Amino acid sequence: MSGITRQQPVSETADTDVIAYRLHGNVYLNITSRCTLRCRFCPKFNREWEVQGYLLRLHQEPDVPTILDAVGDPANDREVVFCGLGEPTLRLETLLESAAALRERGAKRIRVNTDGLANWRAGRDVTPELAQHVDALSISLNAQNEALYDRHCRPPETGAWPELLEFVLCAREHIADITLTAIDGLPGVDIDACADLANRFNVKFRRRVLDEVG
Ligand code: SF4
Incomplete structure (x- = not known):
């Protein structure tokens, strides 16, 4: 039995999918359960879809109107964050369209938490498109070198x-606000070395704790 108290989502589909939920003064959007990576530490690969009391498994990917309905009024949220147990840039058009609409509805700041592999998948640089609607990117670095990254994140192919x-x-x-993140406590991951890498890229760094939404 889980010790986590089940939270009330902002909104659910008829299937009770949690598309938007509020934590820490932010509204988080869960728009896909698909990923490019198969991270060993990911709760979903241990059949655990509950994060901070929210069941994030989607039975159906929400369209833009459904996402907007799920958010309601974003004007009082500190940030709108595209983040779930899936990679939001796999639904780039939906993400961009939703972000634009949320901005029109008063969203102050829009962030995307991403695996940083959108250009690889698309075969082109999508960051100018993201920059039109997104203020900040939080990019999962997860390791200080390729061997460790491949071991923990299990990409579908090398590169x-x-x-x-x-x-x-x-x-x-x-995009002015870029943060690289790594999870403290994964075997072999040197948080200081990850922070150094971010420093060399002249971007911010944030140490994450496993299973904490942020
Ligand atoms: S990118 Fe995130 S959601 Fe996807 S497998 Fe890795 S930890 Fe899980």
Whole structure:
């Protein structure tokens, strides 16, 4: 039995999918359960979809009107954060359209938590498109080198790590607020070395704690 108190989501679909939920003064958007990576530490690969009391497994990917309905009024939220147990840039058009509409409805700040592999998947630089509607990116670095990254994040093929670093360089050109993150406590991950890497890229760094939404 879980010791976590089940939270009340902002809104659910008829299937009770949690699309938007509020924590820490932010509203978080859960728009896909799909990922490019298969991170060993990811709760969903341990059949655990509950994060901070919210069941984040989606049975259906929400369209833009459903996302907007789920958020309601974003004007009082500190940030709108695209973040869930899935990679939001896998639904780039939906993400951009939702972000634009939320901005029109008064969203103060829009952030995307991402694996940083959108350019790799798209075969082009999508960061200028993101920059039109997104104020900040939080990019999962997760390791200080490629071998460790591949071990923990299990990309579908080799080459993800250099693509991730290239994405950081591209994003930096267009989006002012970039943060690299790594999870403290994963075997072999040196948080100071990850922070040094972020420093060399001239972007911010944040140490994360496993299973904490942020
Ligand atoms: S990118 Fe995030 S959601 Fe996807 S597998 Fe890794 S930890 Fe899980």
